[in-house]
Amino acid sequence: MPNAKVLSEKQAIVASLTEKLQGAAAGVIVDYKGITVAEDTELRAECRKNDVEYAVVKNTLLRFAFNNVGLNELDDQLNGTTSLAIAADPVAPARVIADFAKKLNGKFEIKGGFMDGKVVDMATVNALAAIPALPVLQAQVLGTMLAPISGLACVLKQIAEKNGAAAEEASAE
Numbered sequence: 001m002p003n004a005k006v007l008s009e010k011q012a013i014v015a016s017l018t019e020k021l022q023g024a025a026a027g028v029i030v031d032y033k034g035i036t037v038a039e040d041t042e043l044r045a046e047c048r049k050n051d052v053e054y055a056v057v058k059n060t061l062l063r064f065a066f067n068n069v070g071l072n073e074l075d076d077q078l079n080g081t082t083s084l085a086i087a088a089d090p091v092a093p094a095r096v097i098a099d100f101a102k103k104l105n106g107k108f109e110i111k112g113g114f115m116d117g118k119v120v121d122m123a124t125v126n127a128l129a130a131i132p133a134l135p136v137l138q139a140q141v142l143g144t145m146l147a148p149i150s151g152l153a154c155v156l157k158q159i160a161e162k163n164g165a166a167a168e169e170a171s172a173e
Helices: 004-023 037-049 059-068 072-077 092-104 122-130 134-172
Strands: 026-031 053-056 083-087 109-115 118-120
Touching (some): 004 059, 026 092, 037 053, 037 092, 083 092, 092 109, 092 122, 109 122
Antiparallel strands (some): 026 083, 053 083, 109 118
């Protein structure tokens, strides 16, 4: 049986994890076995850039935290090496982790995920990963909105040029 100090430290870690899970819009659990320190450093930098919190977590502590927030269905995934990626953005963890998993070809595997307090299947995690980043989506929407306006401007310019040329011909005669 662990001593009181160790037990209180573990309880504090579980409480912190529980709080983070409750505040996260989405998260992904990953088997990180086989990645190098350089690859891990690159992943952590990418996570920071996208406001994704990424940490290696002991399975037992994560199991307690998952049970505290009602994500008991993920208990089966908590074996081997486990890390957790969570964020307030529901798309970011899946996108960052899936992109990294594609790069490493099998060394880095997504075990499962959750969104809005509910466990999601791998198809949903992959669908979330396929959604572009917010700035890209904003640019696409803006481009879609500007296309009709710019088309109208081009037509009006051509009409004005045509009318201007016709007026010049009439004045020349």
